[in-house]
Amino acid sequence: MTPNNGRFTALQRALHWLMAICILAMLFIGVGMVSTVRPGYLSLVSIHKPLGIVILVLALIRLVVRLTRGAPPLPASMPEPMKLAAHLSHLAFYLLMIGLPLLGWGMLSAADYPVVVFGIHLPSILPHSNGLHTVLWNLHRALALCFFALIVLHLAAALLHALVRRDGVFEAMAPWRSGRERRASGDR
Amino acid sequence: MADTPTSSSSAVRSLVLIAIVVVALVAAFAFTAGWLTPGRLTPSKIVNGLAPPGGPVLGFRRNHAKGICFTGSFESNGAAVALSKAPMFAPGSYAVTGRFNLATPDPKAQDPMVRVRGLSLRIVAPGGSEWRTAMIDAPFFPVATPKAFYGLLQASAKTNDPDAMKNFAAAHPELGHFGAWAGSAPWTASYAQEQYNSLNSFVFTNAEGQDQTVRWSFVPAAKPEAVSPDQLKARGADFLAADITQRVQGGPQNWALVVTVANPGDPTADPSKAWPEDRRKVEAGTLVVKAIEPEADGPCRDLNFDPTVLPSGMHVSDDPFPAARSAAYSVSFNRRTAEDKDYPRHPAGGATP
Numbered sequence: 001m002t003p004n005n006g007r008f009t010a011l012q013r014a015l016h017w018l019m020a021i022c023i024l025a026m027l028f029i030g031v032g033m034v035s036t037v038r039p040g041y042l043s044l045v046s047i048h049k050p051l052g053i054v055i056l057v058l059a060l061i062r063l064v065v066r067l068t069r070g071a072p073p074l075p076a077s078m079p080e081p082m083k084l085a086a087h088l089s090h091l092a093f094y095l096l097m098i099g100l101p102l103l104g105w106g107m108l109s110a111a112d113y114p115v116v117v118f119g120i121h122l123p124s125i126l127p128h129s130n131g132l133h134t135v136l137w138n139l140h141r142a143l144a145l146c147f148f149a150l151i152v153l154h155l156a157a158a159l160l161h162a163l164v165r166r167d168g169v170f171e172a173m174a175p176w177r178s179g180r181e182r183r184a185s186g187d188r
Numbered sequence: 189m190a191d192t193p194t195s196s197s198s199a200v201r202s203l204v205l206i207a208i209v210v211v212a213l214v215a216a217f218a219f220t221a222g223w224l225t226p227g228r229l230t231p232s233k234i235v236n237g238l239a240p241p242g243g244p245v246l247g248f249r250r251n252h253a254k255g256i257c258f259t260g261s262f263e264s265n266g267a268a269v270a271l272s273k274a275p276m277f278a279p280g281s282y283a284v285t286g287r288f289n290l291a292t293p294d295p296k297a298q299d300p301m302v303r304v305r306g307l308s309l310r311i312v313a314p315g316g317s318e319w320r321t322a323m324i325d326a327p328f329f330p331v332a333t334p335k336a337f338y339g340l341l342q343a344s345a346k347t348n349d350p351d352a353m354k355n356f357a358a359a360h361p362e363l364g365h366f367g368a369w370a371g372s373a374p375w376t377a378s379y380a381q382e383q384y385n386s387l388n389s390f391v392f393t394n395a396e397g398q399d400q401t402v403r404w405s406f407v408p409a410a411k412p413e414a415v416s417p418d419q420l421k422a423r424g425a426d427f428l429a430a431d432i433t434q435r436v437q438g439g440p441q442n443w444a445l446v447v448t449v450a451n452p453g454d455p456t457a458d459p460s461k462a463w464p465e466d467r468r469k470v471e472a473g474t475l476v477v478k479a480i481e482p483e484a485d486g487p488c489r490d491l492n493f494d495p496t497v498l499p500s501g502m503h504v505s506d507d508p509f510p511a512a513r514s515a516a517y518s519v520s521f522n523r524r525t526a527e528d529k530d531y532p533r534h535p536a537g538g539a540t541p
Contacts, residue, residue, distance in 0.1 A: 111492065
């Protein structure tokens with residue numbers, strides 16, 4: 001079952017855009033909450049934790065879909081280094097989407113905080129340890145900043161494909177079908 | 189999917205557009221993170237402000253740095269079930285990890301020199317639900333808002349500017365009430381004789397979904413005995429730890445948990461204002477302190493007594509302090525746990541008191 005017409009499947013596109021909103025919101029909430037003492041701090045923390053779990057679940061679903069449905073091939077016109085960069089960035093995205101929520105959960109466990117999301121007390125996934133907490137906290141922060149940088153690059157690359165190269169790469173993940181693409185696929 | 193050739197001028201326009209999108213996104217992120225607004229009151233600033241002139245003592249809590257751990261239980265009598273559906277209010281016995289402490293950033297402070305004493309608790313219900321609280325023995329807080337607290341830290345750090353404190357006190361009259369309490373309230377010679385107060389208000393929700401704004405206190409079973417500051421100074425630097433250790437060895441020490449319910453119109457958002465004495469009070473149970481353990485290897489050392497770790501049936505009120513405390517405690521916790529190697533774990537081998 002390969003994606004047809006050089007596009008990701010509807011499920012893959014839906015997951016991509018839903019997660020794009022969740023992850024971007026997550027990163028803004030993360031840097032916003034650690035830099036304020038206002039009452040909004042608690043609201044942001046109370047969104048950050050369950051949203052992290054939602055992203056983890058969505059990322060695991062998406063990984064399964066990607067492994068079973070694959071991805072449309074990149075256009076032959078793309079230079080090899082660009083293709084390599086695209087593949088590596090996708091790998092990094094999957095590692096971060098799955099890794100960051102686990103680091104956050106692990107960090108709270110290592111600090112012996114109760115982890116409660118949607119009213120459910122999640123189990124502690126690591127022992128209480130200052131050393132573990134410090135390593136995981138530093139990783140959570142550093143990788144979150146890397147994640148944001150990667151998203152900025154990803155967005156710039158997507159717009160470059162859409163506006164300058166016009167090679168169909170953006171359309172492969174676009175939530176809609178462009179007129180140009182409909183013409184190209186002949187279903188008018 | 190034929191490539192559509194683009195003219196070089198439209199490509200330039202597109203590249204400019206992409207650059208604008210990227211810059212806007214990065215700028216929004218930087219603004220959200222506070223990197224463009226150095227004036228924002230961040231938890232790091234508050235924690236930095238707590239440090240003594242010589243800098244913070246690495247590995248220790250950034251405030252209330254001197255303390256001693258204990259374990260025990262909360263024996264709930266069920267009376268507070270009408271106020272909150274928190275699982276630890278159902279009749280029964282619940283495990284407690286706690287810490288008696290002194291409000292000072294110096295873990296080697298002299299006990300007789302520290303005016304404010306504290307009690308931190310973690311009460312755990314079966315299923316893992318937790319109630320954490322950190323209280324002090326003052327009857328109200330020195331200032332009304334977290335911003336004013338930061339102002340107080342800044343003013344008191346300006347030791348070379350005698351006007352700094354004077355100006356702050358003039359602008360914050362509530363500080364005078366606190367000064368009057370600190371100057372006139374009797375001192376005791378034991379953690380066991382102190383009443384510890386939440387000061388902050390919280391909202392309790394019962395099983396019927398009814399909300400009540402409350403504060404709480406742990407009222408000692410031991411009768412407070414006033415001791416003059418001069419008598420205290422004769423007792424030595426660490427007399428509080430020695431006293432509580434000895435008392436608990438002789439038998440469990442008890443406090444009654446008294447929940448005070450606000451009347452409509454009471455100042456729930458301002459911990460510098462005590463509520464009138466006639467407010468409805470519910471005695472919810474007894475804190476029983478059963479075993480004292482030195483902090484160095486004790487169970488309280490690596491816990492963050494974040495007052496916003498609350499069970500279902502409790503949540504924060506319009507009081508702005510718990511959020512600010514949670515944010516600042518987290519920074520203090522992250523810093524001290526990263527400085528693990530600086531904490532002298534084994535009193536016998538190190539230079540700890």
